[in-house]
Amino acid sequence: MAEVTMRVWRGDASGGDFETYTLPKNEGEVVLDVVHRIQATEAPDLACRWNCKAGKCGSCSAEINGKPSLMCMTRVDELPEGPITVTPMKTFPIIRDLVTDVSFNFAMAEKIPALLPPPMPAEGYRMFQEDVQRGQEFRKCIECFLCQDVCHVIRDHEDNKEHYAGPRFLMRIAELEMHPLDTNDRREYAREEMGLGFCNITKCCTEVCPEGIHITDNALIALKERVVDAHYDPVAWLGRKILRRTKRTAAEAAVQPAP
Amino acid sequence: MATLETSTKVVLGGARGGPDAPTLRTDRWWIQPVATVSILTAFVIYSTWAAFQNKNYYVGANVHRDLISPFYSPCLTDHCVPGSSAGFILHGWPLSPALLILIFPLGFRLSCYYYRRSYYRAFWWSPPSCAVADAHPTYSGETRFPLIMQNVHRWFFYFGVLFNIMLTYDAVRAFQQPGLGWGVTVGTVVLVVNATLLWMYSLTCHACRHLFGGGSRRLSAHKLRARFWQFVSPLNAKHMNFAWASLIFVALTDVYVRLVASGVLTDYKLF
Ligand code: SF4
Ligand code: SF4
Ligand code: FES
Ligand code: FES
Numbered sequence: 006m007a008e009v010t011m012r013v014w015r016g017d018a019s020g021g022d023f024e025t026y027t028l029p030k031n032e033g034e035v036v037l038d039v040v041h042r043i044q045a046t047e048a049p050d051l052a053c054r055w056n057c058k059a060g061k062c063g064s065c066s067a068e069i070n071g072k073p074s075l076m077c078m079t080r081v082d083e084l085p086e087g088p089i090t091v092t093p094m095k096t097f098p099i100i101r102d103l104v105t106d107v108s109f110n111f112a113m114a115e116k117i118p119a120l121l122p123p124p125m126p127a128e129g130y131r132m133f134q135e136d137v138q139r140g141q142e143f144r145k146c147i148e149c150f151l152c153q154d155v156c157h158v159i160r161d162h163e164d165n166k167e168h169y170a171g172p173r174f175l176m177r178i179a180e181l182e183m184h185p186l187d188t189n190d191r192r193e194y195a196r197e198e199m200g201l202g203f204c205n206i207t208k209c210c211t212e213v214c215p216e217g218i219h220i221t222d223n224a225l226i227a228l229k230e231r232v233v234d235a236h237y238d239p240v241a242w243l244g245r246k247i248l249r250r251t252k253r254t255a256a257e258a259a260v261q262p263a264p
Numbered sequence: 265m266a267t268l269e270t271s272t273k274v275v276l277g278g279a280r281g282g283p284d285a286p287t288l289r290t291d292r293w294w295i296q297p298v299a300t301v302s303i304l305t306a307f308v309i310y311s312t313w314a315a316f317q318n319k320n321y322y323v324g325a326n327v328h329r330d331l332i333s334p335f336y337s338p339c340l341t342d343h344c345v346p347g348s349s350a351g352f353i354l355h356g357w358p359l360s361p362a363l364l365i366l367i368f369p370l371g372f373r374l375s376c377y378y379y380r381r382s383y384y385r386a387f388w389w390s391p392p393s394c395a396v397a398d399a400h401p402t403y404s405g406e407t408r409f410p411l412i413m414q415n416v417h418r419w420f421f422y423f424g425v426l427f428n429i430m431l432t433y434d435a436v437r438a439f440q441q442p443g444l445g446w447g448v449t450v451g452t453v454v455l456v457v458n459a460t461l462l463w464m465y466s467l468t469c470h471a472c473r474h475l476f477g478g479g480s481r482r483l484s485a486h487k488l489r490a491r492f493w494q495f496v497s498p499l500n501a502k503h504m505n506f507a508w509a510s511l512i513f514v515a516l517t518d519v520y521v522r523l524v525a526s527g528v529l530t531d532y533k534l535f
Contacts (some may be wrong), residue, residue: 102281157390157391165403222501233415
């Protein structure tokens with residue numbers, strides 16, 4: 006009978022090592038199924054997070070054969086022959102086995118100023134599809150934090166975590182920056198506080214995103230270009246001086262009168 | 265230890281899980297960087313050699329052709345080979361005319377978002393591939409000099425458009441066969457394909473996508489910008505393909521003109 010061999014990282018903050026489990030292979034299984042079978046048979050104390058098993062809750066993030074992936078969306082029969090390595094996300098502190106402490110991400114989410122719409126006109130807010138559809142792509146995010154995990158800015162340089170939001174949250178800033186009803190100018194904030202300049206557009210976030218969001222092309226580069234408008238483009242700078250406009254104002258936001 | 269000042273208490277620098285290894289990837293992740301290094305190095309070596317040749321960059325009336333290599337167009341010095349001059353003449357430049365202009369396409373490509381991605385990975389190993397450790401102990405990305413200068417990309421985009429106009433003009437001239445009239449030769453096709461690929465490379469540029477549409481918060485209020493943005497966005501996703509195709513083809517165009525100019529090849533007349 007065919008077998009599957011899995012090397013799973015076991016340990017906590019004090020250290021750990023790989024533990025190897027060999028089980029009979031079942032057809033059509035994903036990595037999370039095998040982890041569950043290990044829990045059910047050999048290692049009931051193996052810690053892992055999961056919830057939906059449908060690639061929608063973003064809980065089961067881990068690294069499979071070194072690649073940040075969702076355990077519930079990685080089919081065993083699509084992995085190369087040989088032992089499968091499963092390790093916790095590397096960028097976040099370990100709690101136990103495959104479970105990491107992802108609070109860094111919640112802290113970053115919290116730092117982002119909320120949507121600031123202009124006062125509600127009597128006839129209510131109106132927006133058009135073409136103005137909101139770019140942000141809709143970003144709202145597919147399931148908050149698995151695989152993009153945050155793979156981003157070398159913090160994966161390989163812990164010291165950058167203090168001043169770098171990571172792709173997921175730079176994308177959130179981009180979403181708000183593109184929002185037709187937001188009156189905040191977030192460009193300086195993205196550059197100065199959230200470390201947009203650290204991203205060197207190497208696109209690993211896009212490569213691992215299970216939702217297939219074009220994080221780099223559609224959010225990060227778009228945000229970088231907006232920062233260029235505000236900071237690095239002499240013509241735009243001159244235009245602002247002449248027109249005496251430093252910030253977008255509420256009046257410019259897309260509050261449309263009802264027909 | 266540093267902390268993040270939010271209501272979610274985060275202490276940075278906690279112990280991480282997994283083994284202390286640069287990567288656990290087992291696939292051949294190194295193929296992409298090796299390919300990038302090989303192609304870009306070959307291109308740099310060839311274009312440097314070609315730029316310093318200062319000959320065989322123009323096929324002229326003596327063989328009833330009007331073909332100029334993209335590396336030498338516009339030819340601006342007072343010692344351009346007869347027929348190749350762009351009209352404006354810069355006196356006293358002692359070196360190859362190619363050296364005067366190559367800085368613009370070079371700057372355009374060096375600051376291109378796609379090439380940045382590729383050479384940061386392949387040459388600087390920052391990171392060599394996804395989930396493969398950076399080769400450097402510290403990292404400041406594009407926040408400081410010199411890399412903060414990458415923000416000039418849109419200026420090179422503007423220059424790139426000027427060059428595209430020049431090279432389109434060259435492609436149109438390539439339909440001329442002095443002494444014979446108009447016609448199409450292999451050389452004409454080569455110059456036309458070259459100009460087309462360079463236009464596609466510029467059109468799919470991220471700065472272009474932003475400047476002519478993406479920069480707006482209210483596309484609904486700018487119908488023309490909205491249309492352009494909708495048209496260019498799917499093409500922008502193919503920017504990588506146009507980056508490679510145009511790079512390789514511009515070198516092949518120079519090779520072709522060079523071979524014809526030096527008499528190794530005859531530029532075959534199609535019709
Ligand atoms: S593109 Fe930028 S944000 Fe995404 S992984 Fe690379 S450096 Fe990080
Ligand atoms: S952007 Fe993609 S990879 Fe990042 S957290 Fe959201 S779903 Fe996960
Ligand atoms: S268990 Fe929900 S995404 Fe995998
Ligand atoms: S030319 Fe590549 S992004 Fe502009």
